[in-house]
Amino acid sequence: MTSYPALHMIIDGEAVSGGDRNTFAIVNPATGETIGALPLATTADLDRALEAAQRGFVRWRNSSPQERAAVLNGAARLLIERQDMLARIATMEQGKPLAESRIEVMMVAGLFQFYAGEVFRIYGRTLVRPAGTRSTVTYQPVGPVAAFSPWNFPLGNPGRKLGAPIAAGCSVIMKSAEETPASALGVLQCLLDAGLPKEVAQAVFGVPDEVSRYLLASPIIRKLSFTGSTVIGKHLAKLAAEDMKRTTMELGGHGPVLVFDDVDVDRVLDVMVGHKYRNAGQVCVSPTRFIVQEDIFDKFRTGFAERAKAIKVGNGLDDGIQMGPMANPRRPDAMERLIGGAKAAGATLHTGGERLGNQGFFYAPSVLSEIPLDAEIMNEEPFGPVALINPFGSADDMIAEANRLPYGLAAYSWTNDVKMQRRIAREVETGMLGINSVAIGGADSPFGGVKWSGHGHEDGPEGLQACLVTKAVHEG
Numbered sequence: 001m002t003s004y005p006a007l008h009m010i011i012d013g014e015a016v017s018g019g020d021r022n023t024f025a026i027v028n029p030a031t032g033e034t035i036g037a038l039p040l041a042t043t044a045d046l047d048r049a050l051e052a053a054q055r056g057f058v059r060w061r062n063s064s065p066q067e068r069a070a071v072l073n074g075a076a077r078l079l080i081e082r083q084d085m086l087a088r089i090a091t092m093e094q095g096k097p098l099a100e101s102r103i104e105v106m107m108v109a110g111l112f113q114f115y116a117g118e119v120f121r122i123y124g125r126t127l128v129r130p131a132g133t134r135s136t137v138t139y140q141p142v143g144p145v146a147a148f149s150p151w152n153f154p155l156g157n158p159g160r161k162l163g164a165p166i167a168a169g170c171s172v173i174m175k176s177a178e179e180t181p182a183s184a185l186g187v188l189q190c191l192l193d194a195g196l197p198k199e200v201a202q203a204v205f206g207v208p209d210e211v212s213r214y215l216l217a218s219p220i221i222r223k224l225s226f227t228g229s230t231v232i233g234k235h236l237a238k239l240a241a242e243d244m245k246r247t248t249m250e251l252g253g254h255g256p257v258l259v260f261d262d263v264d265v266d267r268v269l270d271v272m273v274g275h276k277y278r279n280a281g282q283v284c285v286s287p288t289r290f291i292v293q294e295d296i297f298d299k300f301r302t303g304f305a306e307r308a309k310a311i312k313v314g315n316g317l318d319d320g321i322q323m324g325p326m327a328n329p330r331r332p333d334a335m336e337r338l339i340g341g342a343k344a345a346g347a348t349l350h351t352g353g354e355r356l357g358n359q360g361f362f363y364a365p366s367v368l369s370e371i372p373l374d375a376e377i378m379n380e381e382p383f384g385p386v387a388l389i390n391p392f393g394s395a396d397d398m399i400a401e402a403n404r405l406p407y408g409l410a411a412y413s414w415t416n417d418v419k420m421q422r423r424i425a426r427e428v429e430t431g432m433l434g435i436n437s438v439a440i441g442g443a444d445s446p447f448g449g450v451k452w453s454g455h456g457h458e459d460g461p462e463g464l465q466a467c468l469v470t471k472a473v474h475e476g
């Protein structure tokens with residue numbers, strides 16, 4: 001049986017903890033119990049991490065593709081070997097059902113394997129020039145990366161923050177979420193155990209605003225990679241701009257789902273309800289605003305609520321649990337505020353709308369319909385287990401509603417009309433679109449948004465390109 005590990009930072013390959021460092025209490029969201037104490041970085045720790053990252057960059061940018069691929073493939077093997085332990089740790093500190101944590105381990109392993117192959121495809125090009133001269137275009141690693149990631153995918157987010165930079169030849173200082181540190185440390189440890197030179201990647205923790213300000217003020221850091229809310233993303237983008245650092249910003253969403261009246265409603269519900277409540281809705285690509293054509297609206301919302309009621313909620317470590325607690329006490333508070341506000345504005349609550357149990361941070365799978373468009377929940381990312389279902393008449397109105405918000409991360413559409421599918425693909429403002437599908441990601445597929453959902457990509461060749469700078473060399 002896996003127990004929750006002792007916590008530390010990893011700086012220059014060394015486990016750093018103790019001394020007079022402040023600590024942060026880690027809480028199991030299913031029980032409310034404190035399960036660990038996380039040491040927080042001092043300024044001296046951050047200076048050490050910066051110095052190591054600078055050395056690490058010089059070492060790693062000169063590494064062979066074979067060495068990088070061997071590290072990434074080796075780490076993928078170790079992740080698979082350690083799948084059960086890592087999944088249990090992730091569930092203990094984040095709450096999601098064990099089956100979801102196990103999938104997350106495999107996602108990271110798959111991403112590392114993909115980038116192990118991509119390392120060999122960082123091609124440049126040679127331009128056509130007169131004899132005796134030569135012009136080439138090459139790609140080089142951007143430099144040390146500061147990577148800040150949130151708690152909703154405690155393994156997957158750190159995997160994304162490490163995989164592409166390491167493939168590109170960068171060094172990394174990762175500050176993953178203080179609330180889920182052991183998962184992030186577990187992913188980094190797999191890379192170190194697979195032979196990543198110790199100075200190449202560091203894991204620090206601290207007061208987020210203090211750590212990010214300090215690291216982004218340093219000229220050593222050449223790129224910021226952030227996943228989190230739009231409001232923090234805008235703040236960090238301004239700090240990065242001071243030193244013209246490259247940025248990749250994976251920010252919030254408010255996923256629209258367009259459901260047309262030619263579909264098999266039960267089939268759509270069978271897929272979408274599970275997808276809505278995955279990770280208790282704490283997913284940036286979660287389907288949120290269900291934009292349903294009038295003729296099927298009643299059947300859709302009734303069927304949605306019936307399925308939502310049947311979801312088995314409990315401690316993610318227990319067998320058969322389909323939805324765990326929310327990850328921290330801020331989330332049920334936010335649900336109460338947003339769902340309460342929607343009800344006060346005239347929305348109908350079909351199920352849920354309440355906390356569950358007397359320990360931990362559980363909130364019931366919830367369904368609202370006929371929500372006024374000016375209710376806060378129709379404009380702010382709810383990031384929780386609530387489906388918002390509204391009726392619409394024409395395709396024009398449905399597409400206008402999908403594009404109403406400044407977000408554009410993931411969108412979904414259900415229709416059998418091929419012309420409509422193509423219209424949606426052309427007109428809906430989004431970084432990722434699922435047509436009759438919720439499988440919108442993959443190691444080889446760019447993940448990222450438009451508008452306030454951010455810019456740049458992770459995963460796919462695009463994720464690697466985001467860690468490279470272009471250099472044109474002309475020889476006379």
Ligand code: NAD
Pocket residue numbers: 148149150151152176177178208209210212213227228229230232236250251252253283284330381382383
């Ligand atoms: P938050 O926005 O403050 O934190 C989100 C993440 O960003 C956390 O991991 C946090 O440690 C980090 N962070 C916050 N301030 C930072 C700073 N100044 N520098 C560096 N990192 C910083 O708040 P929260 O309560 O954790 O989440 C609130 C909202 O954030 C959610 O409702 C959701 O909309 C959004 N969110 C989005 C994602 C995503 O994957 N896009 C993930 C988590 C949260």
